Amino acid sequence: MELIAGKKFKLPVWEAALRTMRPGERARFRCDTKHVVLYPLVSKSLRNIAAGKDPLEGQRHCCSIAQLHEHYSLGYPDLDELQKNPQPLIFDIEVLKVEAPGSYQQDPWAMTDEEKLQAVPLIHKEGNELYRQGKVQEAAAKYYDAIACLKNLQMKEQPGSPDWIELDQKITPLLLNYCQCKLQCEEYYEVLDHCSSILNKYEDNVKAYFKRGKAHAAVWNVSEAQADFAKVLALDPSLRPIVSKELRSLEARLREKDAEDKIRFKGIFSQ
Secondary structure, eight states, X not given: OOOOTTOSSSOHHHHHHHTTOOTTOEEEXXXXXXXXXXXXXXXXXXXXXXXXXXXXXXTTTSOHHHXXXXXXXXXXXXXXXXXXXXXXXXXXXXXXXXXXXXXXXOOXXXXXXXXXXXXXXXXXXXXXHHHHTTOHHHHHHHHHHHHHHHHHHHTTSOTXXXXXXXXXXXXXXXXXXXXXXXHHXXXXXXXXXXXXXXXXXXXXXXXXXXXXXXHHHHTTOHHHHHHHHHHHHHHOGGGHHHHHHHHHHHHHHHHHHHHHHHHHHHHHHTO
């Protein structure tokens, strides 16, 4: 687990304990109940972070008092029990290393709003460079981090407001880059989901239609692929050579599949 001094999603008593330790040292601390009352909430946030989720998921519309109410569930039976019956806790802490501010790249959840905005162009650039090097998985992870920064900021805005829309327009090209990576990784259904979400908001996004068309073609949604490629041509006729190539590829795959099916069914009926 990573703890950042002065940041949220931790217990103050942890920071107090760490200040008494040196790198490489391991120690056990028994913390009184009064110091760990909020541990269930902190633990849920840390579990969300470990799962790649927003650390505030499920907490945005409840104050701390409401979250400590006996009827509020954190989604984890062990944390629910600890929330209802607080008790002293024992923590085994080992200091693996200490890094100075600015010497490492922060995770999105640990950044301030200003740091997130400043980080996005840099992360986007890193993703582009990794993609050019053929490191598609690593590039996808960078685009994901940039999207996470902007999504976190967007959650604080009223949907449909000018600030929300401005952030959404920054998210869209990053999401399209992410989809391009997922196409190459053959994760087609994720591409379908993301491109459809973009087109639900921006009906004239040519890149989203094109990538969704390629994903539909890959999973044999023939009519849907043809419809998306037709939309691409309607919006940008200059892309006809590229679209024609995709359609020819789809038709060739269909002919190959039909031939394979005939051989397969012939074998079945001849038995």
